[in-house]
Amino acid sequence: MSVSVNTQNCEFYVNSLRPAVLRLHALLSYIFCAVDLVVVINDTAFSKARVQQRAGRVGRTKPGKCFRLYTEKAFQTEMQENTYPEILRSNLGSVVLQLKKLGIDDLVHFDFMDSPAQETLMRALELLNYLAALDDEGELTDLGGMMAEFQPQLAKMVIASCDFNF
Helix, strand or coil: CCCCCCCCCCCCEEEECHHHHHHHHHHHHHCCCCCCCCCCCCCCCCHHHHHHHCCCCCCCCCCCCEEECCCCHHHHCCCCCCCHHHHHHHCCCHHHHHHHHHCCCCCCCCCCCCCCCCHHHHHHHHHCCCCCCCCCCCCHHHHHHHHHHCCCCHHHHHHHHHHCCC
């Protein structure tokens, strides 16, 4: 995940090698999760295609400049040609929880555009079971139904805070 703003009069764009928002997401995941159950795998560098596309946002309506905070060598050697699909880089807890709420139980055979690894699905199921969003049979719990609209770890934290009068 990263943040971008499209404005008609954009004159300057600063592009880094790594998106800062991903580090914030990784930090939040580390703070609010069981560390053994959640592995943040989406802190990856921008791809060449992505930075070239973003540079095109500058100067659409008037002259502009794109500042890149990395070297040409880093561009050539450290960046992948294309960005991996988000579903292959993300924690699938939210996706699994939403699919379960929609009544889709066969996640292994679900027709994802880019199918995630089975290990990633299993980690998501283990996390949701740990958070009591799914029972031991993998069925959605009442708590899981409430959590389905939000990021699971944060939803569990907010719901559990009621027990502590926060």
